[in-house]
Amino acid sequence: MTLDVMKYAINRITNESPELGAPRKEEELKSMVGETITPLGIGGEKAFHLFRDVLVKATVPIDHPRHLAFVPAAPTRAAVMFDLVTSASSIHGAYWMEGAGGIFCENEAMKWLVSLTGMPKGAFGVFTSGGTAANLSSMVTAREYWRENELNLNKKGCIITSVGAHSSIKAMAKVIDADVLLVETDDLMTAEALQEKMNSLDKNTMERVFAVVATGGTTNAGIVDDLEGIAAICKELNLWFHVDAAYGGGALAADSVRHLFKGIEKADSITIDPHKWLFSPYDCGAVIYRNPELAKTAHSQEGSYLDIIKDPGAHGFNPSDYQIQLTRRLRGLPLWYSLATHGTNKYKWAVERGIELANLAGELISSRPDLELIRPPSLSCVLFRRKGWSEDDYKNWTYTNHREGLALVTPSKWKTKKGFETVARFCFINPDTTEDDIKIILDTMN
Numbered sequence: 001m002t003l004d005v006m007k008y009a010i011n012r013i014t015n016e017s018p019e020l021g022a023p024r025k026e027e028e029l030k031s032m033v034g035e036t037i038t039p040l041g042i043g044g045e046k047a048f049h050l051f052r053d054v055l056v057k058a059t060v061p062i063d064h065p066r067h068l069a070f071v072p073a074a075p076t077r078a079a080v081m082f083d084l085v086t087s088a089s090s091i092h093g094a095y096w097m098e099g100a101g102g103i104f105c106e107n108e109a110m111k112w113l114v115s116l117t118g119m120p121k122g123a124f125g126v127f128t129s130g131g132t133a134a135n136l137s138s139m140v141t142a143r144e145y146w147r148e149n150e151l152n153l154n155k156k157g158c159i160i161t162s163v164g165a166h167s168s169i170k171a172m173a174k175v176i177d178a179d180v181l182l183v184e185t186d187d188l189m190t191a192e193a194l195q196e197k198m199n200s201l202d203k204n205t206m207e208r209v210f211a212v213v214a215t216g217g218t219t220n221a222g223i224v225d226d227l228e229g230i231a232a233i234c235k236e237l238n239l240w241f242h243v244d245a246a247y248g249g250g251a252l253a254a255d256s257v258r259h260l261f262k263g264i265e266k267a268d269s270i271t272i273d274p275h276k277w278l279f280s281p282y283d284c285g286a287v288i289y290r291n292p293e294l295a296k297t298a299h300s301q302e303g304s305y306l307d308i309i310k311d312p313g314a315h316g317f318n319p320s321d322y323q324i325q326l327t328r329r330l331r332g333l334p335l336w337y338s339l340a341t342h343g344t345n346k347y348k349w350a351v352e353r354g355i356e357l358a359n360l361a362g363e364l365i366s367s368r369p370d371l372e373l374i375r376p377p378s379l380s381c382v383l384f385r386r387k388g389w390s391e392d393d394y395k396n397w398t399y400t401n402h403r404e405g406l407a408l409v410t411p412s413k414w415k416t417k418k419g420f421e422t423v424a425r426f427c428f429i430n431p432d433t434t435e436d437d438i439k440i441i442l443d444t445m446n
């Protein structure tokens with residue numbers, strides 16, 4: 001059975017074009033596999049075969065070269081292999097006392113991430129379960145820092161962000177019971193638009209604002225806000241400046257677009273998801289702080305059973321001090337191994353390839369009379385319209401391509417003067433996607 005599992009893993013890792021599975025109804029899956037959880041167990045072999053032959057076919061491989069929907073992923077083989085090693089090693093990733101050797105590796109990878117941001121000496125971070133957890137961890141830190149001022153103790157906090165910000169910002173604001181005020185744009189949030197929003201607020205509301213969240217690569221369109229201008233406003237008003245670069249953060253490695261992120265080095269905290277554009281397997285996000293001590297004040301947990309991890313005899317860097325989780329997987333380990341294996345130049349190349357593919361898609365779209373770009377490609381996102389198509393046409397196109405195992409490409413929306421228009425969207429991550437893949441998908445819109 002062990003050999004079966006290893007053989008499967010090796011075949012899957014080396015398969016460049018895995019079958020594009022599709023979901024089935026739960027009742028259908030149940031009737032295909034029957035009872036799997038029973039008092040005596042069905043046996044590893046049978047369970048594994050059911051997974052391999054039935055269930056995995058009802059999933060979509062995120063690294064398929066024609067999976068261009070949402071934010072896909074393309075973990076390197078080295079990273080996936082090391083994910084197996086991470087599991088097999090059974091390491092607790094919360095404290096140095098238990099995880100020192102593994103946390104050391106994570107921190108080496110983190111140093112590279114921090115260097116990409118250009119943040120000053122002392123800035124550091126930890127790996128999280130994803131962008132949502134990273135955003136939440138930074139928002140808690142920002143709110144706790146704001147509440148160090150006694151005048152703010154009983155006030156409900158307020159965050160300003162833009163319509164283009166990711167849904168997790170609004171969702172995590174609910175978790176910390178903060179209000180969210182939106183700058184009305186899903187295009188670039190400028191310093192002027194932010195200032196205008198602030199000018200429109202009454203004094204009481206403005207006193208409740210503790211953070212501004214800018215986006216370093218919007219999920220829908222790959223747009224990077226005016227980070228430099230927004231940083232200046234935050235500095236002047238003493239507001240926490242968070243940059244959500246969960247998707248776009250990988251592009252910090254790409255010389256061709258690095259200038260778009262000018263000002264990110266002034267952030268108080270940054271989210272970057274290695275499981276998006278830095279080729280790590282799920283799940284791996286990261287949060288980086290200008291002053292990690294503030295995160296420690298906000299997140300460090302107390303308990304008599306935890307005292308030993310703070311004792312000088314056992315103490316080192318405890319990742320649990322800097323984000324919302326205590327027990328955690330060493331989810332930065334696969335990134336470390338992959339970076340160590342390939343070198344950072346290979347990462348630069350792979351990210352640049354995603355940007356190149358977006359520009360190539362832009363050219364191909366512009367050359368077809370039925371298609372039209374909504375805006376120039378940005379980072380690795382392309383928004384475009386099929387002239388004459390309704391919302392239903394886009395949906396049918398998505399379902400047909402998916403059903404036929406050809407591609408997963410989903411529609412999105414873009415704001416117009418009249419409301420929201422349904423549009424087609426590509427997001428490129430996988431450097432193995434080819435020009436032909438793009439052409440094949442565009443041909444399905446004829």
Ligand SMILES: Cc1ncc(COP(=O)(O)O)c(C=O)c1O
Nearest residue numbers: 071130131132166168219246247
């Ligand atoms: C800009 C941005 N922030 C946050 C997130 C949430 O990240 P996760 O799904 O890893 O929690 C996403 C996900 O697409 C994103 O694009």
